[in-house]
Amino acid sequence: MPDLGSCPPVLVSLLCFLLLQHSTWSFSLKNCTISDSDDENGNDVYVSCDYRYLTVIPDDIPQNAVSLNLCENHITRITRAELRGLSKLVTAQFDVNRISAVEDEAFADMVELRFLSMNDNKLTNLTEKMFQGLSKLEELYLSDNEISFLTPRAFQSLPRLRSVGLTNNYLSKMTDIHPILKLPALISLQLAFNRLEYFQTDRIPVKLSNLTYLDLSLNFLRKFSITRHVFPNLSSLVFNECGYNIQWDVKNKTFLRSLTRLSLSGIYISFDSYRAILQTTSSLKQLEFSNMKSWLDQGLVETACQIPSLRTLVLTGCSLKTIDDKLLQSCSQITHLNLNFNSLLEMFEHSLQSLTQLRILSMSNNELSKLPVTIRGISTLEVLDLSYNSVKELDCLDFKNLTNLTSLNLQNNHVSTLQGCLFENLKELKELNLRLNSLDFVGNAFKLNLQKLESLNLDKNDFKAIRDGDFRSLFSLQELNLQTDDSYRIDHEALEGLGNLQTLRITCPFLTVIFESLQSLQNLSIVLVFNDHHNSHRRDDDSPFSNLTLLKRLEIKKQTTDKGGTSTDLLSGLRSLEFFRAENFFKESVHLDTFRFTPKLKNLQIVHSDLSDLTPELFWYIPDLKELDLSNNKLKSLDFLAQAKLLALSVLKLSNNDLSVINETVFQFLPALRYLDLSDNPLTCECSNSGFMQWIQTNNQTQVVNGYQYICAFPVRRQEEHFLDFDVHSCWMDRSFLCFISSTCLIMFVLLTSFIYHFLRWHLTYAYYLFLAFLYDNSRKKAGTPHRYDAFISYNVHDEAWVYRELLPVLEGQQGWRLCLHHRDFEPGKAIVENITDAIYSSRKTLCVISHHYLQSEWCSREIQMAR
Known part of the structure; x- marks a missing residue:
């Protein structure tokens, strides 16, 4: 932005007017x-x-x-x-x-x-x-x-x-x-x-369509008719809730030979009509039934499973409470069975035994209290989803034969214990989700088993403690989630054996060196929850991450209200760190050397930490920082940015602080800044912020997010007004410059007045009276006033005796002139200058008695000047 301080006010006004008229020039959108x-x-x-x-x-x-x-x-x-x-x-x-x-x-x-x-x-x-x-x-x-x-x-x-x-x-x-x-x-x-009401190909004005997906649900169709081979590529047809007694007219099976997915739900037609539908879709691979329990009871599944190509069967929302031995008896070719969102309470012992090729079984959102025995015999199973049920106990025989299982989801059940033998046969398991259960201890479940496990989610359980060696055998584990709502005791070697772990989410009472063995860790999220019951002697380690040289992302969130200090070596060893988020962790200040170990840091977030002031030296160790989030603090000034040397910073978030006056010049030191968020700050709508207001509207690089929605907090009379609605025209003239001009003019006026009074006062006085005489002369000429005297005698008082003895007898006595003398004819009480002027203009001539005294007299000089 150009420096407008040295520009004339008129030029500044014109420039700002033009910028405001062309809103597309402004980078902050309204x-x-x-x-x-x-x-x-x-x-x-x-x-x-x-x-x-x-x-x-x-x-x-x-x-x-x-x-x-x-x-x-x-x-x-x-x-x-x-x-x-x-x-x-x-x-x-x-x-x-x-x-x-x-x-x-x-x-x-x-x-x-x-x-x-x-x-x-x-x-x-x-x-x-x-x-x-x-x-x-x-x-x-x-x-x-x-x-x-x-x-x-x-x-x-x-x-x-x-x-x-x-x-x-x-x-x-x-x-x-x-x-x-x-x-x-x-x-x-x-x-x-x-x-x-009708979908008929004989009324379609095209010979061939490339359509592959068609959804006709909820249309209450009376007839669905395909009499021409219009849709040779149609592979997916959704036909849910399409009315009563619909007529299905597909006489040639080849018309739907490309159809691989069919979804049917709540169509109230006869069982024979369903059979007819399925007979004309002989290439189906995926069939979805929803809200169709009565037809399932009549053998619709058996009819469907007679389609040789069928591999996926979806029976959702059918209010099935039990699965008997007959329902799926003819579905031996099925590889994916979905029974989600039913009301399953139990499954017969042999209800799934005929599904000899089953690889994926989903039974989420049911009411199972234990694992059905029928699952034990499905050795081909690779994915098992039992989430959102009511399973309380797991038996060692539950997974005995599931040797090919790679994914097991038991999220949101009521499992409280894990026996040591529970997973001993799951040699191929890679993903295990036990989130939202009631586990208090891990036990021995992971000490000798699951060598291929890559992802383990134990989030939101009720852990009392994580003990030494609990995860000893999980050599392949890459992702582990141990976050809970309350803290628990963590033994020093609790995470021993997790040498390949890359992502860890954990709840701790304080920062400890339990992470020292996780040398492959790249992502770490810590929630600090202090609990006196588990840790009576709380102490943070000075360098808890010293061995995590590959860590790229670190998040620390403190849920306690204490204001304990942090060590200057907190981030020691994190030379690869690129992202750091601290929430409610730093209290009121951050030590100057905190980031001296993290030269590659690119994204820094310190939020909800009550920071009131920061020093620029804090950022000197992280010159490559691109994003800085200091939201929800108590910052009152941004002056620290002027010397922070953040030349690469492109995103700056400062919402919910105590910033009232913002000096726009600090942004000149952030040449790469493109995104600025100052929402919810108590901004002052006065001339102190005029520069910032002008910068928001005219800069063409930095977007001030929601800048046009900022609200004034001060002064009180402007509260609830928009920040950028403040008229800055009155602020463009520099007050100090105005004072300088005013005082200079006053001094020059006093000097000039003194000079004129001392050297030119008589000249100006004469000029003034001459001007009055000129005006008087013009007025008398216009009025045509006749002369009252023949002559006005101008003389000095020292020559008065000569005038009375010598001049007056001759001119008035012998010549008969009528003379005007000041002591005799001037009007009493009238100004002397006016009397002189009247005397001169009332006389046809002016007679001056020149003497030495006359030439020295001020009034005589005025009289002769006027007369002349």
Whole structure:
């Protein structure tokens, strides 16, 4: 930003006016924010304007934007003028607004657009030129509108359109969807929840379609008819809740020979009709039944499993309480069985024994209290999901024969103990999820088993302690989650044996050296929860991470309220650290040498820590820092940034601090700054912030996030006003400069006055009286006043005797003149100057008696000057 301090005020005013008039020059958008771009040059920007209560599209969207999000607003109309110039836009979202009209060719400038979503609006029809110009559009979503009519040529300008979503609209006839089916590149069509009564290929005006996915759910169809080979590539058909007594008319099996996935739910037709449907879909690989218990009881599963190609069977939401030995007896070819969201209480002992090829079994969200015995015999099983059940106990025989199991999910059950023999046969297990259970001790479950386990999640349990060697055999473990809501005792060698661990999330009472053996660790998240019950002698180790030379990401969150200090060697050894987040950890201050061991740090977050002041030396050890988050502290000044030497810093977050006055000059020392967040600070709307206000509006590099929504906190009379609405014109003139000019002018005036009084006062006095005489003369000439005297005698008082004895007898006595003498004819009480002026102008002549005294007299000099 140029230095405007030396510019004339008029020039400053003009410059600021021009900048304010051209809002596209401003990098801080009035109603939107710009998200971080992966583009190193910063040419591509992602604009978010969601949840802003907007009624129109903002006019300051950057023309190099590639993504625009305007969801959750109150926009009612889209015009071409509002979207003009957005030629680089690739994705645009207008979901959840009140859009009822789109002007023709409104998107004409968006020539690069690939994705357009206008779900949940008030559109009623699609006009011929609505999508004009979108020749590269591939995905269009218009669900949850009120569309009842499509102009026949509505999609003619969309040759690359591949996916169309029109769920929950008012389309009622086949002719309504003809414009869509004509699209040459169409592969996915969502027509669920419309008013279609018939779907018949003989009414489709195309010979061949590339459609692969079709959703006709919730349409209450009367007839589904395929009489021509129109959909040779159709692989997925969703046919849920499609009405009563639907007529399925697919006479030739080859018409659906590509169909591999079929979803059926709640269609109230006869069992024979279901059988007919399944007989015409002989290539199915995945079949989904939902809310169809009565037909399952009649043998629908048996009919389905007669399809030789079937591999995935989904029976969700069918209110199954038990699985007997007959339900799945004919499904030997099934490899994936999904029984989620039923009400399963038990399964018969041999209910799954016929599934000799089963690899994936999902029984999430049921009511099982123990593992069904039938699972024990499925030696082919690779993935088992029993999450969100009520399993309390696990027996050593439960997994005895599951030797090929690679993933086991027992999340959100009531398991309290793990026996040492529980996992001894799971030689291939790689992922184990025991999150949200009631475990208090790990026991011996991991000391001798699970050598191939890579991921173990024990989050949200009730651990009392983690003991030495609890994970001794987990040589391959890469990810371990031990975070809980309360602290627990951790023995010194509790994590021994985890030499390949890369990610660890743990809850500790204090920082200890238990991490010293984890030399491969790259990600560490620690929650500090102090509990007197577990640790009566609390002491943080000075260098708890000294051996973690490969650690790249460290997060520490303290849930206690103590204000204990931290060691200067806290981060000792972390020479590879790139990300560090400390929440409620540092209290009021951070030691100057804290980051001397982390020269590669790029992202630093110190939040909720009550920091009131920082020194620039703190950041001298981390010159490559790119992101700094100091939100939710008590900072009152940003002066520390001026000497922090953060030349690479691009993102600065300072929300929820105590910043009231911000010196914009500190940002001159952050040349790479592109993103600045100062939300929820008590900003002062006075001239002390005028420079910062001007910087927000004129800088073309740094985005001040939501800058136009900042609210004044001070003074009281301006509270609740917008920060940038403050008129800074009165602040542009430098007060000290104004005082200088005023005092200089006053001094010059006094000097000039003194000079004139001393050297020129008589000249000015004469000039003044001459001017009065000139005015008087003009006025008398205009009035035509006659002379009263023949002559005015001008003499000095010392010559008065001569005038009376010699001059007066001759001129008045002998010549008969009428003379004007000052002692005789001047009007008493009148100013002397006015009397002289009247005497001169009342006489035809002025007679001066020149003598030595006359020449020395001030009044005589004035009289002769006036007369002359």
